[in-house]
Amino acid sequence: MKKNWWKFLAVLLLSYVLIATFTVPLVPGGLSISIDEIHRGKQTVEFVGYNTHFQDNASNLQCFVAIGEQYLGVEDLKITDNAHLQFSVEWPDTMPSSAIAFYVNDHVDGSVYVSSALSNKDIAIVSNSKLKTTIQPQVLTDDHQVHGFPFQPILFETIRNLMLHVPMWFTMFFLMGIAFVASIKSMRGNAASDLVAVASVKVGLLFCILGLITGSLWARFTWLTWWTKDPQLNGALVVFIVYVAYILLRNSIDDEIKRARISAVFNLFAFVLMIVLLMVMPRIADNSLHPGKSGNPAFSKYDLDSSLRAVFYPAVIGWILLGFWIYRLQLKFEKLNDQINRR
Amino acid sequence: MIKSTAVKALQVMLVMMIASPMMAQSNGLENTFFESGKIKVVMGVAVIIFAGIAIYLFRLDKKINQLEKEIHDEKN
Numbered sequence: 001m002k003k004n005w006w007k008f009l010a011v012l013l014l015s016y017v018l019i020a021t022f023t024v025p026l027v028p029g030g031l032s033i034s035i036d037e038i039h040r041g042k043q044t045v046e047f048v049g050y051n052t053h054f055q056d057n058a059s060n061l062q063c064f065v066a067i068g069e070q071y072l073g074v075e076d077l078k079i080t081d082n083a084h085l086q087f088s089v090e091w092p093d094t095m096p097s098s099a100i101a102f103y104v105n106d107h108v109d110g111s112v113y114v115s116s117a118l119s120n121k122d123i124a125i126v127s128n129s130k131l132k133t134t135i136q137p138q139v140l141t142d143d144h145q146v147h148g149f150p151f152q153p154i155l156f157e158t159i160r161n162l163m164l165h166v167p168m169w170f171t172m173f174f175l176m177g178i179a180f181v182a183s184i185k186s187m188r189g190n191a192a193s194d195l196v197a198v199a200s201v202k203v204g205l206l207f208c209i210l211g212l213i214t215g216s217l218w219a220r221f222t223w224l225t226w227w228t229k230d231p232q233l234n235g236a237l238v239v240f241i242v243y244v245a246y247i248l249l250r251n252s253i254d255d256e257i258k259r260a261r262i263s264a265v266f267n268l269f270a271f272v273l274m275i276v277l278l279m280v281m282p283r284i285a286d287n288s289l290h291p292g293k294s295g296n297p298a299f300s301k302y303d304l305d306s307s308l309r310a311v312f313y314p315a316v317i318g319w320i321l322l323g324f325w326i327y328r329l330q331l332k333f334e335k336l337n338d339q340i341n342r343r
Numbered sequence: 344m345i346k347s348t349a350v351k352a353l354q355v356m357l358v359m360m361i362a363s364p365m366m367a368q369s370n371g372l373e374n375t376f377f378e379s380g381k382i383k384v385v386m387g388v389a390v391i392i393f394a395g396i397a398i399y400l401f402r403l404d405k406k407i408n409q410l411e412k413e414i415h416d417e418k419n
Contacts, residue, residue: 018389026380050380157380164388210395214388221376221384248350326396329403336410343417 013318029151030114039121057106068097073135167319168211175204183264194260235277
């Protein structure tokens with residue numbers, strides 16, 4: 001019991017993480033608008049919110065359109081329900097910018113907006129033109145009454161995958177790190193370390209596969225493709241293949257001492273390759289879609305706010321402990337297997 | 344014995360690669376994943392992870408039991 005405290009910790013952390021991952025709500029946000037083209041004159045727009053409370057706040061709700069840094073009021077506001085409302089916009093003949101965002105402000109949800117790419121049919125963009133500003137936006141502080149995970153455009157609920165997909169890679173790094181250290185020991189003549197290395201690489205590969213498949217599924221519904229030319233993705237695939245090659249190489253050598261030595265050398269190179277391909281290259285490359293890579297901010301206040309950190313860090317520790325647990329079972333298998341092969 | 348985890352892993356990857364374009368063509372089920380804030384994507388990810396770990400553990404358990412039995416039989 002005392003020896004296995006970390007197993008209890010793993011169960012405890014993962015239980016907390018899973019409950020939090022699936023029960024904490026998203027803060028309110030703007031989901032979509034019904035138009036994709038604007039033209040001079042009046043246009044009716046339907047605004048769809050997510051986790052919003054339009055109906056409950058009908059009395060102090062404010063809608064407007066932000067064009068560049070100026071604001072345009074809306075007319076004929078009609079609230080259908082908590083998530084849907086309708087208004088019409090009287091577009092001017094000229095406007096200062098083509099950056100358009102539709103805002104709904106209320107005191108429960110805070111400021112909710114949709115800014116999507118709209119094609120402009122016939123409105124002239126004149127940078128110094130003044131709108132007949134018909135509205136002064138309410139100043140709302142950031143403290144929503146609804147607390148939860150941040151609402152990010154495109155991601156929506158899939159921001160929860162942060163607690164599932166991302167720790168797979170952390171766990172793989174941890175296990176491949178064990179294998180790296182074991183391989184160094186193995187090269188210095190510690191015979192048992194070879195089994196440690198192969199056991200942790202096998203479990204690391206499990207987490208690598210899970211990371212690849214879950215990442216592919218996530219990408220399909222956010223980046224709209226199963227696989228893309230992201231350096232992080234291709235790097236992960238190469239790392240996967242290199243570690244599979246390690247297992248195959250190790251299995252193909254019958255002589256014990258030779259097997260330990262050759263596979264240890266291969267493993268050292270594989271680990272260095274993994275660091276380069278997954279941690280260095282995506283940061284240097286300029287076409288990575290992953291946060292934290294090529295100038296995309298990760299660990300910034302927008303990507304990882306305190307509500308996510310409170311679940312994400314325990315998730316990383318919990319999954320790493322679970323990975324370590326599975327590795328111990330795999331090591332048991334490798335030792336038994338070795339014992340039988342020696343006879 | 345030699346046809347181990349690595350080969351199995353390659354098989355899984357192959358199936359995934361072949362299945363992906365086929366899934367992309369059938370749009371009915373796929374489109375439902377965009378509904379209600381894409382929550383089904385999260386559920387899919389969770390199912391994949393737990394199924395993956397469960398299958399791995401069941402297989403490992405079976406293999407360990409087999410070896411233990413072998414060692415036990417040899418002793419007797």
